[in-house]
Amino acid sequence: MPSLQPIRFNLGRVVLTPGAENHLPEDEIHMALTKHQTCDWTGESLEYREANELALAQGKAIFSACRTNNGIRFFIATEDNRKQTTVFLEGYK
Secondary structure (H helix, E strand, O other): OOOOOOOOOOOOEEEEOHHHHHHOOHHHHHHHHHHHHOOOOOOOOHHHHHHHHHHHHHOOOEEEEEEOOOOOEEEEEEOOOOOEEEEEEOOOO
16 A cells, blocks of 8 residues: 655665565565655654654654565665665665
8 A cells, every 4th residue: 555644855766785686575675665765663662763753854864674574674774865775684784
């Protein structure tokens, strides 16, 4: 289901590390990027959500922790200048 939340920041160029490209389903990457860009940090701690909201307000890097339906943990990081967003597996960047 498409997000009804407004886009809160630009992703810039989206880059997948080789591990992410080879192990993550494309539809789940797309869904995670949408949640990331709309600041939907459902399921994350209050501290995590507040840190990302502060980073958004101050123009700093924004991070999301994600998990695929089959349990693969991955991350999304948007640079502070909003020129690039990287999708990477846990333990890799």
